[in-house]
Amino acid sequence: MSVASPTARTSAYRPALAWFAVLGSLWVFVLVMLGAFTTSIGAGMAFPDWPLSNGSLNPHGWLTNVAMFAEHSHRLSGTTMGLVTIALAIWLWKTEARGWLRKLGGWALALVVVQGVIGGQRVRLDGWYPAGMTMSVGQMLRIPHGILAEIFVIVLFAIAAALSRRWTSSPVAEFASTPRIRRLGILCTGLVLVQLVIAATMRHLHAGLAIPTFPLTPEGGLIPAQWSFPVGIHFAHRAMALVLSIALPWFGIAVWRAPGSSNLLKNTAALMLGFLVLQVLLGASIIWTARDPYVTTAHVIVGAITLAVTFLLTWFAHRNAVEGKRAAEMVRKDVADEQTSPFHPNDARSPQQS
Numbered sequence: 001m002s003v004a005s006p007t008a009r010t011s012a013y014r015p016a017l018a019w020f021a022v023l024g025s026l027w028v029f030v031l032v033m034l035g036a037f038t039t040s041i042g043a044g045m046a047f048p049d050w051p052l053s054n055g056s057l058n059p060h061g062w063l064t065n066v067a068m069f070a071e072h073s074h075r076l077s078g079t080t081m082g083l084v085t086i087a088l089a090i091w092l093w094k095t096e097a098r099g100w101l102r103k104l105g106g107w108a109l110a111l112v113v114v115q116g117v118i119g120g121q122r123v124r125l126d127g128w129y130p131a132g133m134t135m136s137v138g139q140m141l142r143i144p145h146g147i148l149a150e151i152f153v154i155v156l157f158a159i160a161a162a163l164s165r166r167w168t169s170s171p172v173a174e175f176a177s178t179p180r181i182r183r184l185g186i187l188c189t190g191l192v193l194v195q196l197v198i199a200a201t202m203r204h205l206h207a208g209l210a211i212p213t214f215p216l217t218p219e220g221g222l223i224p225a226q227w228s229f230p231v232g233i234h235f236a237h238r239a240m241a242l243v244l245s246i247a248l249p250w251f252g253i254a255v256w257r258a259p260g261s262s263n264l265l266k267n268t269a270a271l272m273l274g275f276l277v278l279q280v281l282l283g284a285s286i287i288w289t290a291r292d293p294y295v296t297t298a299h300v301i302v303g304a305i306t307l308a309v310t311f312l313l314t315w316f317a318h319r320n321a322v323e324g325k326r327a328a329e330m331v332r333k334d335v336a337d338e339q340t341s342p343f344h345p346n347d348a349r350s351p352q353q354s
Helices: 015-040 066-095 099-124 142-163 165-169 179-204 229-257 263-288 293-317 319-323 325-339
Strands: none
Touching: 015 066, 015 142, 015 293, 066 099, 099 142, 142 165, 142 179, 142 293, 179 229, 179 293, 229 263, 229 293, 263 293, 293 319
16 A cells, blocks of 8 residues: 655545544544443443453343443444544545644544553453552553543544634634633643543542532531542542633633634634533532432533533634644735735725726
8 A cells, every 4th residue: 555645635625534533523422421321330340351341242231231231332432433543543644734633643543542452451450459559450540541531532623623624714814813812722721621630530539429418518618527538539629610610711701802703713612611501510410419320421421522612712713823834825815815806995996986
């Protein structure tokens, strides 16, 4: 198989590749949903072997047993995600002219491989307890597995956005932003990611009900009367939720008030705030329902979507800076198109002079 020459590569909009990247970005939420449900019902070890499940690709009883269905579906969706990512990375390498985007495809491939290895070792090392530890190595691996999943979501969304018709074809003004907006975007994306790291740690340490009442503690206050690591990580999750309830609206309002903000940026900001409200309500509902697995799964999914949308808004705000020379060329094209327009004020045949 010959590698495509650089001259065969293009940065123009390609519908098939763009929609394939969107497919991957949507499928990742199927993977997150199944992984979250598997964890919520404690089905991570429904099969003691890996990569097969009870030695089979189609284990007996997996369609009727909820725990087996959750874990095996998670494995099958992970395999599908891996195949989609491999195809996407190869497709980008052979046809994409932007070097940074080809590298991003390589990073997506690397992440999905590492995720697969960690997921497998989580099963294989479940029985290995290091001296003095109450968690096995396999159980510990659940935490980085959950964290890398969120980073993988960001990378897929970056690729899908950069391949979209709007990114490749819209005028520079569509993505105009200020340095302040871009800084706020980076800050808020980082804060959401930190919150999801805390959440993954809390979830896999079974600390979701370490403070079993909301919004107040069982003692009737805002601060726990007694502390332990599970209580501390749970309280950190609540505190970061408060921080995000201030930071994300601050970011969204800044986008709406910024001169020249397009409807694309404003609508994405509104979507981000909508998911923030939903996420807070789901978080409270987990406490009120004593950690119902369906509510918990929804909370994990909406958390990943909130990260994706916050990142997407930030990524859009950075589009002109990311594209560099290509964005400058688009500016020159916009100016040229305006000057050649039949309604340009300097045109001898403009409406004012006709």
